Amino acid sequence: MVKIGIIGCGRISHRFMQGLAAVVNAQYVGAWARRAENVQEFTAKYGGTAFSSAEELLASDIDAVYIATLPDSHAHYSTLALNAGKHVLCEKPSMVNLQQLEPVLALAKQKNLLFMEGMKPPFFPAYRKLREHLINDPIGDVAYVRAGSSVADLPPDHPNFSYEGIGGGIMAILPYEVFLAAEWLGNTLEMQTLGHIADNKVDMFAIIQSRHEKGYSQLYCGFDLHGKGDALIAGTQGHITIHKNWWNPQKVTIEYLDGRIVTLDEPFAAGGLNYETEHFCQLIQDGKTESPIITHHLSREMMRMLDLSRAQIGLRFPGE
Structure with missing residues (x-):
């Protein structure tokens, strides 16, 4: 069992x-948060130890930590955990920027520990089934990805609207879309971003066009419009639709140039984060220090796309 804090x-x-309740190779130990009342409520609901500090948690007999704070502190807690000898599963986006990510990845390598960004879509049953299907029945060379989501019904106090907490559409929603673009199309060669920053100092809507090694992507993200939330992956011999909400993939339609249509419908269980967590724990048990799916290179490329997008609309966060 992998003991997780x-x-x-x-x-x-x-x-x-x-x-986590559905992950057979993981054991929850306890939690800590910056607000003591949140820790008490959390452990009252789920059990485990309510640690009084991050240092106390990291000094316990856990094997790994899941970092679920806002992105403003991901680098700090990842560094603390790695220096304490603990493996790290860090919620997306991995850091505020690439400048923060590089030393964390270097530290993980130095300590011979696993650092993995929490990017859930590729671990869902439907996405895995899609990848398996395409091995024997491909859609040719993939050269275009279109994906996005805009969520217009968040409450005003949602942390996605916090400038200090590194909120906004680019940091909260776009990580999923840049994952899809970077995974299918490779490294980014060129990017164009249009968007607007609201009075709360975070971006409320943005559209992104990018040119990659293998093709092009068109992405969008935001909070003041209601978007569809599906994804399109186009190849020379067909195209794939991952139906909404595509980042929690369940239904996939593959339409081929010869007229064939293949539908994949793979329900997911336990909310979906169980699949990435199971993968993370298995990597630890196998002695691996990098995920072959969410590689360090992929995390770098996703972070670089977020950096470029923000730079092009003039969005800078505290300390940058």
Whole structure:
């Protein structure tokens, strides 16, 4: 069993616990957060130890931590955990920028520990089934990705609207879309971003066009419009639609140039975070220090795309 502690007790940590209950090779130990009342509420609901500090949690007999704080502190807690000899599963986006990510990846390599960004879509059953299907029945060379989501019904106090907490559409939603573009199309060669920054100092809507080694992508993200939330992957012999909500993939339609249509419908369980967590724990048990799916190179490329997008609309966060 991989013993896991949690840093951060906000919304995403509750979804993580829903998934963790379905992971057979993981054991929850306890949690810590910056607000003591959140820790008490969390451990009252899920059990485990309510640690009084991050240092106390990291000094316990856990093997790994799940970092579920806002992105402003991902680098700090990842560094603390790695220096304490613990493997790290860090919620997306991995850091505020590439300048923060590089030393964390270097530290993980130095310490011979696993650092993995929490990017859930590729671990869902439907996405895995899609990848397996395409091995024997491909859609040719993939050269175009279109994906996005805009969520217009978040409450005003949602952390995605926090400038200090590194909020906004680019940091909260676009990580999923840049994952899809970078995974299917390779490194980014050119990018164009249009968007607007609201009075709360975070971006409320942005559209992104990018040119990659293998083709082109068109992406969007935001909070003041209601978007569809599906994804399109186009190749020379067909195209794939991952139906909404594509980042929690369940239904996939593959339409071929010869007229064939293949539908994949693979329900997911326990909220979906269980699949990435199971993968993370298996890597630890196998002695691996990097995921072959969410590689360090892929995390770098996703972070670089977020950096470029923000730079092009003039969005800088505290300390940058």
